[in-house]
Amino acid sequence: MQRYGLIGHPLGHSFSKVFFEEKFLREGRNDLRYDLFDLPELAELPALLRDSPELVGLNVTIPYKEAIIPYLHELDPIAASVGAVNTITIRDGRLKGYNTDIDGFRALIMPFLDELTARGGDIRPRALVLGTGGASRAVAFVLRELGVRFRLVSRGRGDLTWDQVDRTVISVCPLIINTTPLGMAPHVDEAPPLPYEAITARHTLIDLVYNPEMTRFLELGRKAGAKVANGRAMLTVQAEAAWAVWNE
Numbered sequence: 665m666q667r668y669g670l671i672g673h674p675l676g677h678s679f680s681k682v683f684f685e686e687k688f689l690r691e692g693r694n695d696l697r698y699d700l701f702d703l704p705e706l707a708e709l710p711a712l713l714r715d716s717p718e719l720v721g722l723n724v725t726i727p728y729k730e731a732i733i734p735y736l737h738e739l740d741p742i743a744a745s746v747g748a749v750n751t752i753t754i755r756d757g758r759l760k761g762y763n764t765d766i767d768g769f770r771a772l773i774m775p776f777l778d779e780l781t782a783r784g785g786d787i788r789p790r791a792l793v794l795g796t797g798g799a800s801r802a803v804a805f806v807l808r809e810l811g812v813r814f815r816l817v818s819r820g821r822g823d824l825t826w827d828q829v830d831r832t833v834i835s836v837c838p839l840i841i842n843t844t845p846l847g848m849a850p851h852v853d854e855a856p857p858l859p860y861e862a863i864t865a866r867h868t869l870i871d872l873v874y875n876p877e878m879t880r881f882l883e884l885g886r887k888a889g890a891k892v893a894n895g896r897a898m899l900t901v902q903a904e905a906a907w908a909v910w911n912e
């Protein structure tokens with residue numbers, strides 16, 4: 665039996681568990697398992713690894729994508745430059761970290777970016793990235809790679825604080841990407857605090873949250889005529905890329 669799993673906290677409904685269980689079933693792999701490991705403290709990880717020697721791969725989710733790094737023996741060079749890890753291989757007791765969120769986000773953003781770029785006379789749009797956690801690091805890496813200038817909005821460690829995001833900032837940033845958990849189930853009434861009245865049909869709003877499918881952030885954008893997309897496409901691509909890493 666080879667085991668895979670997801671670490672994070674709190675872990676509610678998990679797309680990854682459903683995704684991998686269906687995959688193993690489809691491929692007739694009843695020698696494989698995918699479990700959820702809700703770790704209130706990341707310091708519980710060494711005990712989990714000690715008690716589960718059959719673990720060969722882990723996914724990492726909120727809030728541990730950055731905090732996991734000191735627990736790893738090795739870091740893939742791309743994950744090192746992103747500064748966040750969402751996939752781990754475990755071989756002979758050694759943990760190596762990778763980032764497949766970048767593959768997922770690249771796949772999600774490309775069609776929207778091409779469209780915005782064409783509309784802007786072949787000039788990349790400016791972006792506003794909400795939040796500065798693990799997922800934000802993957803988003804920032806991909807935006808840099810694609811030549812998109814962006815500003816980070818944060819409660820403390822970004823370029824702008826939330827109250828600095830006024831109508832002018834919104835109007836010069838046609839691409840707005842939410843990487844905070846605001847609006848994620850069960851807190852479906854929440855949304856990033858933005859001056860939504862400044863959003864127009866020229867805007868594209870991307871939410872990395874995928875549960876619910878139409879978050880309040882996306883709904884407010886849609887009502888203003890903006891193009892909107894949730895994080896579902898990103899999720900599928902990052903999970904497939906994690907599977908490829910585990911099978912390298």
Ligand SMILES: NC(=O)c1ccc[n+]([C@@H]2O[C@H](COP(=O)([O-])OP(=O)(O)OC[C@H]3O[C@@H](n4cnc5c(N)ncnc54)[C@H](OP(=O)(O)O)[C@@H]3O)[C@@H](O)[C@H]2O)c1
Nearest residue numbers: 726727795796797798799818819843844845872895898899
């Ligand atoms: N679709 C996908 O494939 C995919 C992949 C990765 C993540 N996600 C989703 O993205 C979200 C973030 O994940 P993560 O791993 O980056 O989490 P994380 O490392 O905990 O970072 C979340 C960031 O959001 C901001 N934030 C959190 N609570 C906030 C609040 N109440 N008000 C304002 N800002 C707040 C914080 O930024 P500041 O500290 O700078 O304020 C925090 O660093 C989750 O909902 C996750 O499910 C989706």
